[in-house]
Amino acid sequence: MHNLEAILAMGLVTLLCRATPFIFFMKRKPPAVLDFVQRYIPPMIMTILVLNSFKGLRFGLAPFGLPEIASALAVAALQLWRRNALISIVGGTGLYMLLIRVL
Amino acid sequence: MHSNSEAPRVKVLGPAFTASIPVLLGYSTIGIAFGLLVVKAGLPWFLSPVMSIVIYAGAAQFMAIALLAAGTDIVQMAILTLVINARHMVYGLSLLDRFAVCRRWKGYLIYALTDETYGLLTTVSPPEGARSESFYAAVSALDESYWVAGSLVGAVIGGLVPTEYTKGLDFALTALFVVLLVEQIRSIRRIEPYAIATAATVLAFVLFGPANLLVIAILASIAGILAFRRRLP
Numbered sequence: 001m002h003n004l005e006a007i008l009a010m011g012l013v014t015l016l017c018r019a020t021p022f023i024f025f026m027k028r029k030p031p032a033v034l035d036f037v038q039r040y041i042p043p044m045i046m047t048i049l050v051l052n053s054f055k056g057l058r059f060g061l062a063p064f065g066l067p068e069i070a071s072a073l074a075v076a077a078l079q080l081w082r083r084n085a086l087i088s089i090v091g092g093t094g095l096y097m098l099l100i101r102v103l
Numbered sequence: 104m105h106s107n108s109e110a111p112r113v114k115v116l117g118p119a120f121t122a123s124i125p126v127l128l129g130y131s132t133i134g135i136a137f138g139l140l141v142v143k144a145g146l147p148w149f150l151s152p153v154m155s156i157v158i159y160a161g162a163a164q165f166m167a168i169a170l171l172a173a174g175t176d177i178v179q180m181a182i183l184t185l186v187i188n189a190r191h192m193v194y195g196l197s198l199l200d201r202f203a204v205c206r207r208w209k210g211y212l213i214y215a216l217t218d219e220t221y222g223l224l225t226t227v228s229p230p231e232g233a234r235s236e237s238f239y240a241a242v243s244a245l246d247e248s249y250w251v252a253g254s255l256v257g258a259v260i261g262g263l264v265p266t267e268y269t270k271g272l273d274f275a276l277t278a279l280f281v282v283l284l285v286e287q288i289r290s291i292r293r294i295e296p297y298a299i300a301t302a303a304t305v306l307a308f309v310l311f312g313p314a315n316l317l318v319i320a321i322l323a324s325i326a327g328i329l330a331f332r333r334r335l336p
Contacts, residue, residue, distance in 0.1 A: 003150060006177045010167060010184045011157035017188040018216045021195030030199060036332055037325060040296040041197035042225040044324045046284040047300035048317065049218060053277040055313045075278045079285040089125040089278040097271035
């Protein structure tokens with residue numbers, strides 16, 4: 001019973017986090033400053049999420065984060081070149097799976 | 104029946120599935136790993152899909168395994184969940200306009216707003232002529248189905264899935280974020296948001312370490328972008 005109650009509590013807190021801005025601005029109009037900030041939230045969040053994926057890397061230890069960095073650069077290069085998300089992601093992930101096996 | 108509201112639904116599923124394939128690769132493999140851990144921690148197998156549906160937040164769920172196994176008190180678990188998922192409050196801020204037109208699925212879209220789904224909804228445009236709400240709902244529901252299915256498979260037959268072949272497949276989620284970042288750079292051609300977010304993340308990492316990196320970096324970035332309010336459009 002404790003398990004299910006704890007899971008329910010965690011679910012409610014998560015839902016509350018996701019719903020807060022929608023509840024807060026349900027009746028009132030968002031201030032002008034928010035109009036400015038929300039424009040730059042997606043590019044900033046994507047930057048942070050990419051960097052966050054690398055936070056566990058240990059650059060002092062072989063293979064020095066090389067599979068992650070090289071594969072991420074390959075994804076970016078493929079995306080700039082072909083602009084096909086599937087090719088970029090499958091290609092980069094394939095390269096990563098190869099590199100962690102051979103390096 | 105020949106109603107206009109029926110037509111778009113057919114059109115969104117294909118594009119939504121294509122957009123969600125990277126999440127399929129990542130969520131199914133990480134979901135299986137999650138389910139496997141649930142069982143390994145001595146918890147009943149059904150808690151894995153239950154957590155994936157009720158909580159539906161990867162990082163918080165992985166944390167919950169250890170806490171549940173240790174019988175941690177509920178208030179403490181709720182507070183830790185708040186710290187991990189506070190970043191989602193910021194996500195909604197940039198979706199107020201996009202979700203304002205949503206009716207039937209709005210509640211579901213808010214519940215299902217993970218990092219990856221947020222990335223897809225803010226970067227991928229709905230197909231021409233389709234209702235954006237239907238496209239958002241299709242992407243969100245597909246993403247969630249991969250996560251729930253993965254966590255169910257992992258808990259039930261996780262031990263049978265050979266990990267030596269799938270190892271590294273979870274890089275698909277990192278790759279997805281890289282693709283979404285490239286597309287953001289294409290549409291917002293200003294150096295400031297990227298430079299500020301990078302500086303904020305590095306600073307947060309140096310000062311506070313890897314724990315809670317996301318929420319600290321996001322708050323610092325917002326403070327940073329506000330400082331540039333006069334210089335940016």
